[in-house]
Structures are given as structure tokens and as C-alpha cells.
Amino acid sequence: MNLNRRGYLAVEVILASVVAISIAIFLMEITIKLVNVTDDAYIDTEILTDKALITKNIKKLLEDDIEENGGISSITCTDTSCQINFCSNSSSIELDNNNQITYNGTNNYDKTLNKNLSNIKITTNKTGNIDNGDYVLFKITADSKFTKENFEANIIVYNNKTC
């Protein structure tokens, strides 16, 4: 096929446009993937950090209270709070309307959970009287819209009861 200069230029322009548009689409796809991955990683990290802090701090305070107050004698729970009675004192783990979890005991602690978590509940494995040598589990669960797993913080303590 013999083309004059104009024809050749037209073919060049068409081919160059196709190549440029393909590169632009590829670039857009990479950018969208990068933004999605970064967003997911950010939310995952925030939620994991919340979980780590809550588990560590509430477990430590509970263990301190168990040692100072003679162990857990009984527990009562609603959906949003657990009342913990030790041999010589009491404490509670509570959730308020602003997604804040609070431990009120010999020492207090509070943490506001990520705003992407909903339907937050506090439960325990056993209510009523707790025996010496039992493991006690406090579970804080929540639904998460943006991560593949739902939020579940398991706080397990060993009960050394002396009363």
C-alpha cells in the first residue's frame, strides 16, 4: 500500500493515539488499585491497633484487680456492659453511645473504637458465680464494613479466687 505523506501521518496519529490511550487506561487502573489497597491497609491497621490496645490494657487492669481484690466472684452482663464483682471490690466494662469502651476499676481506662465499627457488643463466657481456676473470657465484638473480618477482641484472664 503506497501512502502519500498525509496518509502516512494519519496512520501514525491513529496508532500513536491507540498506544497513548492504552497507557492512560493502565495508569488509571494502577492508581485506582493503589488507592484501594492503601485505604484498606489504613482501615485494617486502625482496627488492629484498636484491638491490640483494648486487649492489652483491659487484660492488664483485670489481672491487677484479680490480684489485688482476691479474684472474681461473679459476673453479670447486658449487651453493652459487664459488671465484675471481685472478692473485695468491683469493676465494669462498659460501652457508651460514642463507641467508647471504658474499664472502671481500681484504675480506669477508656478507648474510642474506630467509627467504621457498628453493632458493638460486650459478652462473657460465663455469668453468675465464677470458680477458682476458671478461665474467664470477655469478648468485644463489632461489625466492620470495610475489612474482611469482623472485629473480635478476646480478653482472657485466669481466675485466682481466694473468697
Add this chain to the structure above:
Amino acid sequence: MKLNKKGFMLAEVVIVASVVSTVLVFLYISLNRMSSAFDKRNRYYDIDAMYITMEVNNILIKNNNLDDYSNDNYKDLLADNINDEVIKFKNFYNNNTSYTINKVYYLKSDAVPLEEINSLTINDDNLKDYIKYLEDKIEFDKYKYLIIVELSKGNDDVYYYTLKVGETNEP
């Protein structure tokens, strides 16, 4: 190549497009590597598995099991008749949470016990990958023993943590 010759513009476009495409491909590969590293960090340093290893360590210390195991390279703590307290804790955990403890190993801080566990797990690619990762990461001389936990969380992934305990039995 002289200017004003036919095909010069097309040649320019092809060369520039090749360079840009190469850069974009490298960017894509790096992005995938970063995403994979993040995922690996989450699966190999799992918080729930970490607390399980700490509780198992407390059980071993409380029941004076460490002296019993001192002549062994490793122990599968969930095997029958090895450690009833650890099994009791595992049953408690599995029955009361939505996670499942699959494996708990005590092993001396050395590459040999890791290899022994690796040779036993013929079809377990997840554990093999994790052991290979550990062999590169741990400075065995610094620690007295290790506790490894494998945990499932209801999806297809498994999660790990290794507690490294020094001379004072404190991690």
C-alpha cells in the same frame, strides 16, 4: 534517522510508550509486593495468636513443665498426654471464641527443631512457609525457647505468632 522522514513520529511514540510501560509494570510489581508484605505481617504477627502464646507460656511456667521438656528438641503441646492444661485452654478458647487454635509447639531456640517440625508437616504449605520465614528472621542464640501457635479465623487464612523467651522465662 533524519527528520521529515516517514515513520519518525511513530518510532518516537513506540520508544516513549515502551519506556513508560516498563516503568508502569515495575510500579505494578512493587505495589503487589507491598500489599503482600502487609498481608504477611498481619498473618505472621497476629495479636490473638500472641496472647495465646503468652497464656501457654504462663501454663508451662506455672506447672513446671519446662524442666520436663528440657531434653526434647520440640513438643507438640496439643498431642495426647503431653500437656492437659494446654489442651484444656485450647478447648476453652475454641468453644468460646469464633477462632480455632490448630497447633501449639514448644521448641528449643534452634534451627534443628524447626526443621524437624517442617519435615513432619508434609501437606501443610502454610506452616512450611511460616517456618521458612522464621528461619530467616530469628536470631536463635538470643533465646532459650520458642512457642509457636497457629490459629484459624473462619476464612481460609491461618495466622501465626512465635513467642521468643529468653533466659529469665520472660518474653
